[in-house]
Amino acid sequence: MRTLWRAIAGFFKWTWRLLNFVREFILNLFLVVLILICIGVYVQFSRPATPEQSPKGALIVDLSGTVVDKPSVSNKLSKLGRQLLGTNSNRLKENSLFDVVDAIRQAKGDANITGMVLDLRDFAGADQPSLQYMGKALREFRDSGKQIYATGDSYSQAQYYLASFANKIYLSPQGTVDIHGFATNGLYYKSLLDNLKVSSHVFRVGTYKSAVEPFLRDDMSPAAREADSRWMGELWQNYLNTLAANRQITPDQVFPGAQGLLDALQKTGGDTAEYAKNARLVDELASRSAVDQQLTKVFGWDKEAKDFNGTSIYDYQVKDQQSADGNIAVIMANGAIMDGDETAGTVGGASPNTLTGSIGIFGVINTVENSLGAIGVHTDGVSTSPLADVATTKALPPEVQQMMQLSIENGYKNFLNLVAQARNKTPEQIDQIAQGHVWTGSDAKANGLVDALGDFDDAVAKAAELAKLKQPQLNWYQDDPGMLDMLFSQMDVSIRAALPDVLKVWLPAPVMDTMAAMRDQPGLFDNLNDPQNRYAICLTCGQVK
Missing domain, CATH: 3.40.1750.10 (peptide peptidase (sppa) like domain)
Known part of the structure; x- marks a missing residue:
């Protein structure tokens, strides 16, 4: 009996030691991560502000997540969080509408930026006014004489709204342009x-x-x-009119209705990509590698990145528009x-x-x-x-x-x-x-x-x-989230993504x-x-x- 109690006591003793070890290990690990983050923040903000030359090539508008007026975490801290913590939850990220527009407008007059590539595969969407405001900036960029290329495996309605401002739209041969209309649904109980x-x-x-x-x-x-x-019909008509004007086709060509879409798909044997091409919603059907080859001819080859010359909108250095004297x-x-x-x-x-x-x-x-x-x-x-x-x-x-x-x-x-x-x-x-x-x-x-x-x-x-x-001169009155806000926001996003x-x-x-x-x-x-x-x-x- 005594041997049995010793065995039970030994089990609980070693279990307790194991729990203590795990607890201390996790706390120490968290402390090390926190120290590394603090060092990274110090290095980032203490680095002298020297003007950086943008590499020649395209501004790659590879938006990830949603676009909102006021993100819960500032773009600067969000960028730092991605560098230090890393996350695969791109579609849960918030982007500042005004930062996106400022980047596009600066690139319009930047001699180093010779064009734009819209890579919208991870863009989750935005409200109608925000899409319209971004579209206005894209139109200004295009009217400056610089070409815009849109590339995607498929396009959602929000993604295609922005893509429609491009000079040339590429679509995967297995892709689709998912224009289906607006709807609201609620539960009644x-x-x-x-x-x-x-x-x-x-x-x-x-x-x-x-x-x-x-x-x-x-x-x-x-x-x-x-x-x-x-009101929903008006929003939908505004959406169709914008796309029709951008693509120089009629609203009925953009969306011929459910039956019209079904009839057109029957003619292509259900090939949604071919339908998009026939309806002039896109300009060319091409795989990613084929698109990259064409973009390389336009923007040149970056040997180090092993890709065409371009700068992500998240890496593009935008002049600070904030002014205390605004x-x-x-x-x-x-x-x-x-x-x-x-x-x-x-x-x-x-x-x-x-x-x-x-x-x-x-x-x-x-x-x-x-x-x-x-x-x-x-x-x-x-x-x-x-x-x-x-x-x-x-x-x-x-x-x-x-x-x-x-x-x-x-x-x-x-x-x-x-x-x-x-x-x-x-x-x-x-x-x-x-x-x-x-x-x-x-x-x-x-x-x-x-x-x-x-x-x-x-x-x-x-x-x-x-x-x-x-x-x-604008003076933006808004509080910048602190380091802990960024840390916990990134952790929350990562957890929800996982x-x-x-x-x-x-x-x-x-x-x-x-x-x-x-x-x-x-x-x-x-x-x-x-x-x-x-x-x-x-x-x-x-x-x-």
């Missing part, structure tokens, strides 16, 4: 709530405020369908506006492809008294007034329901008054274009919600005009969508601090896919 005997108390103002419909219906209402079809302030606002200090993802600008409006207000309270009653659980007690007797386990008192509706109507009235005052209109005029309506930028201008259509450049020009500035695909498959779509939404506005629900619980949040933005 009234029947689920009914089956679970959950009581949903919905309070709203606005005929077109469709955010509460999942609690009330099992499908989209005719009013919401009509409203969404209108006379126009640029303030980045993203997310919901909260009281107190700004946090990442909390706190967007007028383009024909933006979504404006959605002026409406709603509230939802779910109670589960019937659900609990179905399994024999009941709630009872005493209260000094019906207003104190509010709980998710009890039916909502009628007085509370009436007060909620009054609060919703008052919030809507205040909203109308604020917008009417700012836009020099009457509340009645605003009410006619409110009711939860979502408008595109073009419609918003026609309805007087915005003054003019334009992009960031137009806003800067207008600010300079109003301030009577002859030489406008998540096994089999696990992602098992996660239901609503869970993945919710994770994506929470990632887009991190910490949002931790910072909701309005005393009356009223918030201005766009629930439509980012749904188009």
Whole structure:
């Protein structure tokens, strides 16, 4: 018996020693990595700022991940993180829209840059206004006389939007140009709530405020369908018109409709690449090696890199546009506006492809008294007034329901008054274009919600005009993330990238969508601090896919 206890004790003793060794090893490893990172940061920032000559050749716009107005990690730190930590999660990376545009515009006048190559295989996308702004910069580059070449195994809709600005588009013989249209999809769970005997108390103002419909219906209402079809149709037509103009074909040639596409594919025997070539969506079908050979003839051969002469947009040295003496302030606002200090993802600008409006207000309270009653659980007690007797386990008192509706109507009235005052209109005029309506930028201008259509450049020009500035200089007011922000952001991206695909498959779509939404506005629900619980949040933005 004593021998058995010795064996058991010995096992636990060596197990404990092993755990201690693993713990100390991991901590020491983390410390060594941290020291190396700190040394790398010190070397990077202490290196004298000497002007670097860009190698002659192409600017390779090999965008990876998404393009946003304000990345969670600055491009400089992100680049350093890739150099020090390394990651294969390119499609999870965020790029600054303004950094991308600045690089393209600088390359336009750079004598060392003789052309551009759009390598968009890892580009995950951007919203419509951002794509339009990048397209404007590409058009300026092309109009300067420098050639743009786009290459890809296949093109998504966002990738092809940028590729359409190229002088020549290459496509793999086994590739496809995936132009299929825009769509929004949402879950409706009234029947689920009914089956679970959950009581949903919905309070709203606005005929077109469709955010509460999942609690009330099992499908989209005719009013919401009509409203969404209108603004989505305008965005889709803007998309087609841009591509058609770039490729000098008609919008119907860009996308002939589902049946037209099917008929054309039947003629090519299902060959999507041949269809793209016949429809003039691309100029040449060629493998990667064949494209590289042609680009080598254009840009020359780099013996060291064993590739055609070119510089990645991530390695291209862009002159710092930041100036403490700037006379126009640029303030980045993203997310919901909260009281107190700004946090990442909390706190967007007028383009024909933006979504404006959605002026409406709603509230939802779910109670589960019937659900609990179905399994024999009941709630009872005493209260000094019906207003104190509010709980998710009890039916909502009628007085509370009436007060909620009054609060919703008052919030809507205040909203109308604020917008009417700012836009020099009457509340009645605003009410006619409110009711939860979502408008595109073009419609918003026609309805007087915005003054003019334009992009960031137009806003800067207008600010300079109003301030009577002859030489406008921008001063960007934004906090640069620190070293720890970069470290943990890179670790988070790497971990999510390493998540096994089999696990992602098992996660239901609503869970993945919710994770994506929470990632887009991190910490949002931790910072909701309005005393009356009223918030201005766009629930439509980012749904188009």
